Amino acid sequence: MAPPFRRVLGAELVVPALDTDRLGTFSGEVPRPDALVETALLKADMLFEAMPGLDCALASEGSYGPIDRVPLNPGGVELLAFVDRTRGIRHVETLPTHRTSWRLQRFAAGDPARLRALTEMGFPAFGVFVVCSSDMSQPIKGLATVEAVIEAMDREARRSEDGLAVLYSDMRAHKNPLRMKVLRAAGWKLARRLATLCPKCHAPGWGWIDSRRGLPCEACAAPTHWIDFEIDGCPVCGHAAARPRKDGRRTASRLSCRACR
Template sequence: MAVSAHPYAGGRIGLATIHAKERAIAPPFRRLIDAKVVVAPNLNTDILGTFTGEVPRPDALVETSLLKAELVFRTMDVDCAIASEGSYGPIDRLPFNAGGLEIMAFVDRRRGIRLVETMTTHRTNWRLMAFEAGDPSVPQAVKSLGFPDYGVFVIRGSVGGYTVKDLATVDDVVAAVDREARRSEDGKALVVADMRAHRNPTRMKVLRALAWRLARRLATLCPRCGAPGFGHMLSPRGLPCEACGEPTHWIDFEVDGCACCGHAVARPRSDGRRTAPRLSCSACHG
């Protein structure tokens, strides 16, 4: 299919960001569907939550990313919008390891298309460390986070407290730690990796990979109505047990569909499995 045949070719897509995410998101959309991603002007996306917890998210990640995309239509005369949300921190089962989840939402208000793509990652420098005033280990700890190429926050006392951002030098960080630790009730200040995209090159790479995934999805047109975004919608469970044939919790097959006309096609698992291991069957091991 020629790029010029795509419904979005030559059009503009608004992007909700104040953290330079266009550097990661614009290239895939230009390359795959010939659409120009433009940052929405006069839009403060921090009203829907901040990484430091000063402003809590109004809803879960998926819902918040869709809300953020809808904000684009307040300041731009476009039909399509993109927004992303991310969450980083310790992994529940591995508290000494960090991971992240990125959500990217696309809304086409004219066609009624609302798509969300996700990506989990272990590629992150996220870390949280507590220091008292005068702690001599602060400079080395900050450098271990990749500073100054990677940003850091200094937070008074606890997450959600007063936050110092956009620190430029190690001396600035040390001074902020000393000052905020003395002002906090517990005598400590937190140093946290800055996960805002423009201050975190690793997160920017994850966003770029996710943008390629979303752009590829939109480049796929519905075979029935020609709308963009035909792709994975459901993963029904119930793959039969290899021993007794009873349904298990394993995914049985995949369903690709269209958000416009509702056309859907079932396809087998990508690994070709037709039965689930006996050990996964509750009927055999109930």
Template sequence: MFAAHPYTGQRIGLATMHEKERAVAPPFRRLLGAEVLPVPQLDTDELGTFSGEVPRPDALIETCALKAELAFRTMDVDCAIASEGSYGPIDAVPLVPSGVEIMAFVDRRRGLRLIETLPTHRTNWRLVRFRAGDPNIPKAIEAIGFPHYGVFVLCSSDMAHPVKTGLDTMEQVVATMDREARRSEDGKAVLIADMRAHRNPTRMRVLRALSYKLARRLARLCPKCQAPGFGSIGNRRGLPCEACGDPTHWVHFEIDGCSICGHAETRPRRDGRMTAPSRSCPSCRPPPGLGKSRLSPTVSAF
């Protein structure tokens, strides 16, 4: 099954301190026959931490690629993987948390760099503030999923020094919340979900889904040069209107490409749709400011 694939039997380094190999290794083994191994003696926290003590040095995608490159420092491999995640409230709906996971794959021998992303609403991310002795603290801790999910505690006036250790029991978390609240300027402590993969089963499941997405992309070989990773590089808009045939803003076709030789091919929309609804067509829609005819509610005025 894997005989013709370039990564069959290959060792791939995974830049992680948080056991992400549990999510990443199975898809790569199953789809590519490759062995994903955590990189030894690697401190990925130098490129940023979820708890905020160390900021990311660059945008999320660039930081993810930099993290993958770290694997080559201490591991004799040609290929490396890394992931980065960002979670928090949605701007438009502040009470609904969401996130995005990004995974980078680097093949330094072939000069290949691929980035795959996966937005998700599957997260237990929470950030809440309490005063010392608040009776609702235990309920908030349980709502995050503790003890199966980890938590951080922070002093609201000293967010750069979160408490990560010694939070193994409900009593320890509550006592830490009370202590950090008493030393804060506003009298509040912050409780936040621990989003590190080994302390967050939901995030680990999202990482596994993204790993399958990346492995499937790598499984496709370029029809021209046979390099791995032939896949989506964009799309072209202009799907014709069902009524008049003019181009609309709807996607007309997808474009797959190879990042090694530049070969590209188009493919139809996955839903098989050949035309766009007339309501999305600039030629068929009524001009702005014109409503419906006063003579008939079913006839548009042009």
């Protein structure tokens, strides 16, 4: 987060020592107390509690796993919540991504495929968790060597009711270089958004808030499911304005029109 905020906004980030694990862990033993947005805002509130003189707070929250429609292709979303309590700004920026190393596999004790799986997951540059398949409440973290992972997997498999241990990706940012890159991209996105001022009240954060479908068909002019125009808005005064599609397209292909099929 620091480089984009420094270069775009001239702002320096301070990271206090806070235990955010009580708001959920990627290893699963502590469930997230609420949805992504609400949890990120709770983290921001923790910052204000820890530093009473603070005006602005930035918090992140992420979620990774299999995609519902394409379960073999994992994906994720990074969410950044920025709160400026002096100006009354509460802005949430999201960045969906398919760039993730997230994997989850099950192995029996002694399975030779474990070594190949670890290599494919990028270990040790990318961290991993190991847990018993029938009791996932006590994941093993901080595994630094292949020998330690194999030993943990054999131990957890033997105590599991189905004889399997679960090996899955450690998605904590400091243990996952690819997630760090996605977070950095999200930071640039948020910083540029905050650098854009509302044309009406001049508060930071002017940008996209919604899209409207209904781009007319090129043949019959009937509305289609394609995006017709975008809507930009202000997080403070609520001012909003429509703008054309970025690609400049004014009609949709007749192949997308229900009336022309």
